[in-house]
Amino acid sequence: MSETPAIPQPGFNWWRVAAPLLIGLLVLGGWEWLVRAREIPPYILPGPVLIAETLWRDWGSLSVSLGVTLRITFLALLLAASLGLILAVLFAQSPVIEMSLFPYAVILQVTPIVAIAPLIIIWVDDVTLSLLICAWIVAFFPILSNTTVGLNSADHNLLDLMRLYRASRWQVLWRLRLPAAMPFFLSGLRISGGLALIGAIVAEFVAGTGGRASGLAYRILESGYQLQIPRMFAALVLVSVTGIAIFMALSLLSHLLLRRWHESAMARP
Amino acid sequence: MATAGPPVVSLREVAKRYATGTLAVQGVDLAIREGDFLALLGPSGCGKSTLLRLIAGLAEPSAGLVSRPDGDGIGFVFQEPTLMPWATAEANVALPLELKGNPRREARARAREWLGRVGLAGFERAYPRALSGGMKMRVSIARALVTQPRLLLLDEPFAALDEITRFRLNNDLLELWQRERFTVVFVTHSVFESVYLAHRIVVMAARPGRIAEEIAVTSPYPRDEAFRTSADYAAHCREVSQALTRAMAA
Numbered sequence: 088m089s090e091t092p093a094i095p096q097p098g099f100n101w102w103r104v105a106a107p108l109l110i111g112l113l114v115l116g117g118w119e120w121l122v123r124a125r126e127i128p129p130y131i132l133p134g135p136v137l138i139a140e141t142l143w144r145d146w147g148s149l150s151v152s153l154g155v156t157l158r159i160t161f162l163a164l165l166l167a168a169s170l171g172l173i174l175a176v177l178f179a180q181s182p183v184i185e186m187s188l189f190p191y192a193v194i195l196q197v198t199p200i201v202a203i204a205p206l207i208i209i210w211v212d213d214v215t216l217s218l219l220i221c222a223w224i225v226a227f228f229p230i231l232s233n234t235t236v237g238l239n240s241a242d243h244n245l246l247d248l249m250r251l252y253r254a255s256r257w258q259v260l261w262r263l264r265l266p267a268a269m270p271f272f273l274s275g276l277r278i279s280g281g282l283a284l285i286g287a288i289v290a291e292f293v294a295g296t297g298g299r300a301s302g303l304a305y306r307i308l309e310s311g312y313q314l315q316i317p318r319m320f321a322a323l324v325l326v327s328v329t330g331i332a333i334f335m336a337l338s339l340l341s342h343l344l345l346r347r348w349h350e351s352a353m354a355r356p
Numbered sequence: 357m358a359t360a361g362p363p364v365v366s367l368r369e370v371a372k373r374y375a376t377g378t379l380a381v382q383g384v385d386l387a388i389r390e391g392d393f394l395a396l397l398g399p400s401g402c403g404k405s406t407l408l409r410l411i412a413g414l415a416e417p418s419a420g421l422v423s424r425p426d427g428d429g430i431g432f433v434f435q436e437p438t439l440m441p442w443a444t445a446e447a448n449v450a451l452p453l454e455l456k457g458n459p460r461r462e463a464r465a466r467a468r469e470w471l472g473r474v475g476l477a478g479f480e481r482a483y484p485r486a487l488s489g490g491m492k493m494r495v496s497i498a499r500a501l502v503t504q505p506r507l508l509l510l511d512e513p514f515a516a517l518d519e520i521t522r523f524r525l526n527n528d529l530l531e532l533w534q535r536e537r538f539t540v541v542f543v544t545h546s547v548f549e550s551v552y553l554a555h556r557i558v559v560m561a562a563r564p565g566r567i568a569e570e571i572a573v574t575s576p577y578p579r580d581e582a583f584r585t586s587a588d589y590a591a592h593c594r595e596v597s598q599a600l601t602r603a604m605a606a
């Protein structure tokens with residue numbers, strides 16, 4: 088350990104992008120070949136080309152549904168992030184609050200959303216609101232539990248330092264606990280992003296069976312009833328792509344916020 | 357160097373028992389005078405850190421009395437640099453001032469000034485991750501001194517550093533001490549380090565942690581690399597080493 092600064096190694100490994108892309112192309116090619124060679128009818132398994140065509144042709148109605156699902160997902164994520172953060176801060180301030188409320192958060196988490204979605208949809212008149220509640224229930228827990236751990240993970244010596252300088256509770260929270268919790272919060276957010284989408288889709292399925300929704304899940308159900316399997320696949324592709332996009336966007340956000348100090352965001356040679 | 361000032365810290369019959377039942381220190385009487393450079397020397401587990409935390413007010417004694425400077429009269433340097441990884445060197449050093457409510461601009465300016473004094477001019481905007489072990493420790497020392505405390509407490513601050521870096525930081529600490537005239541309590545388990553730095557060495561014994569002996573190192577300051585190789589230094593090291601052996605046998 089000499090007295091020269093350690094310079095973080097910059098570098099971007101293109102294989103991390105190229106390798107999965109290559110696998111994807113191989114699988115799609117194989118799929119298309121299989122469908123054509125075996126002459127599998129499109130109502131059993133459509134090929135990637137047909138799915139792409141359907142996606143293009145039906146983009147008008149599919150994009151509207153995508154918008155509906157995205158809106159629910161983002162609102163739910165926003166709600167989950169803010170309420171999760173606020174509740175975690177409350178927990179960190181008072182062990183009594185944490186002890187009394189945490190079990191209920193766990194109950195919310197372990198109850199399968201499919202089981203309670205019908206109830207919520209019956210109780211709440213507004214469809215959008217009921218979907219939002221379902222998606223929020225699914226997305227909320229990882230943020231709450233991660234942030235709670237993060238707030239308590241502040242370096243003990245730094246906490247002692249705060250005491251030495253007679254920092255107020257608020258100062259300790261703002262200057263020490265919240266920044267220390269940031270990586271934990273962000274990794275919770277990344278998990279919750281995917282969960283919010285799943286929650287929204289599941290709730291739409293439940294609501295869709297009653298014909299009361301218009302999101303992507305409803306398109307999947309509808310296409311299934313009408314045996315428009317390529318369209319069903321097209322909607323499915325949109326769901327997957329949305330999930331991937333959400334995950335990548337949140338990973339990027341996390342990287343941008345942490346890159347200057349956190350090990351997880353450090354570029355490796 | 358005159359050290360006949362009034363006591364900055366005094367401990368009377370101090371004991372500390374942890375909740376686990378461990379009696380970490382017992383019957384400690386100690387007066388630390390203004391301008392003193394005192395080393396607490398002892399094997400690991402003899403209660404050095406506990407004693408330092410009692411002096412800092414980070415722990416309450418189970419028995420006895422501790423009097424110390426009030427307000428922000430104390431600076432503390434931990435064994436690890438203990439920096440906020442999300443903040444620049446400058447922001448880390450400015451923390452104590454900003455916690456006291458000093459305006460940010462003023463706090464940052466003072467922080468930059470102190471980074472310069474510990475030899476880190478030009479690294480104000482660096483994040484801890486980009487600094488070497490020795491540089492992080494310098495930031496930690498700058499942070500402890502930025503409030504211009506009367507008393508600086510250091511808990512084995514250089515134990516994790518390589519020897520070359522440690523020697524350099526020893527010299528720089530001595531220089532800061534002679535210039536700024538604060539009082540130092542320096543915890544170490546190294547005989548050589550304690551003799552090189554301190555004016556007064558308190559040798560501790562374990563189970564329960566207590567003061568075994570006190571040795572004055574009469575060699576004059578400024579001390580430099582020439583002192584490290586002098587017969588005087590060697591003689592003091594021998595004396596302290598023997599005291600430590602006696603303390604560990606007792």
Ligand SMILES: Nc1ncnc2c1ncn2[C@@H]1O[C@H](COP(=O)(O)OP(=O)(O)O)[C@@H](O)[C@H]1O
Nearest residue numbers: 374376378380399400401402403404405406407
């Ligand atoms: N927070 C604590 N709780 C319980 N026991 C402790 C705690 N801190 C230190 N001890 C015990 O007190 C004794 C003295 O510890 P410490 O002051 O850290 O010694 P040193 O710094 O000389 O190594 C040890 O036996 C240690 O295990």
Ligand SMILES: [Mg+2]
Nearest residue numbers: 404405406511
């Ligand atoms: Mg110790």
